[in-house]
Amino acid sequence: MEQINQIIDTLTENTRNLPVVKDIAQKAGVSTGHVSLGFIAFITLFMFLxxxxxxxxxxxxxxxxxxxxxxxxxxxxxxxxxxxxxxxxxxxxxxxxxxxxxxxxxxxxxxxxxxxxxxxxxxxxxxxxxxxxxxxxxxxxxxxxxxxxxxxxxxxxxxxxxxxxxxxxxxxxxxxxxxxxx
Known part of the structure; x- marks a missing residue:
């Protein structure tokens, strides 16, 4: 769980100033790292399918x-x-x-x-x-x-x-x- 939190923190740090990600995160009430991780998971699922x-x-x-x-x-x-x-x-x-x-x-x-x-x-x-x-x-x-x-x-x-x-x-x-x- 600690590794996932580190990934989310890193993603948050790197994506906090991206307007689209920031807007989605604000509307969802989560960090930009969570939005980014969700996007990566979504893309990964599509890739494997x-x-x-x-x-x-x-x-x-x-x-x-x-x-x-x-x-x-x-x-x-x-x-x-x-x-x-x-x-x-x-x-x-x-x-x-x-x-x-x-x-x-x-x-x-x-x-x-x-x-x-x-x-x-x-x-x-x-x-x-x-x-x-x-x-x-x-x-x-x-x-x-x-x-x-x-x-x-x-x-x-x-x-x-x-x-x-x-x-x-x-x-x-x-x-x-x-x-x-x-």
Whole structure:
């Protein structure tokens, strides 16, 4: 019971100035920590039941880091910028891999809670998981293949430019045909 009270106290400390949580807590007559713990329990239940789990993981994996990135951009120092820039690099790679491999793994028990725990590990300032994963795995891979990646991006840009030009010409042709047949 003591551990739960410590969790509630910590949540109260961290959420007492959040307007939505504060309003709900006042209306319910409880602390913001109790509201936060209830919300966490509610989300956890939905995660384990698989109801909206993909949406929940995406929202948590994107919204909190997006807000913290905003705060980092607006802060004076650059210390926090590295954490959030690194998180977005790792998250982008994770999202691509997850979208392609998720078809095979979504049916596994606890897939979404594990996915959410991994995302929280990546962005939590206490663990700095994104920085560790980047430094130990991604950075070496990117440096090794940087030239190939840049060449591929250049080719993709050229192909997109040609496609855009062809679409523009086709649109002009169809527009002229329409005007002449009118």
């Amino acid at each position: 698989g109801i909206g789990a993909d949406l929940i993981t995406d929202l948590i994996g994107m919204f909190y880091p997006m807000f913290m990135s905003f705060k980092a951009l607006e802060s004076k120092g650059a210390d926090d910028d590295k954490l959030w820039l690194t998180y977005w690099v790792v998250f982008a790679l994770f999202k691509v891999v997850d979208d392609w491999s998720g078809v095979f793994f979504f049916w596994l028990p606890f897939y979404y809670p594990i996915k959410l725990a991994f995302l929280i590990y990546l962005f939590a300032p206490q663990t700095k998981g994104a920085i560790m994963l980047y430094d130990k795995v991604i950075k070496d891979f990117m440096v090794k293949h940087q030239t190939k990646i840049e060449a591929g991006l250049s080719q993709a840009g050229q192909a997109a430019s040609l496609l855009q030009q062809a679409a523009k010409e086709e649109a002009m042709k169809k527009g002229m045909e329409y005007m002449l047949n009118k």
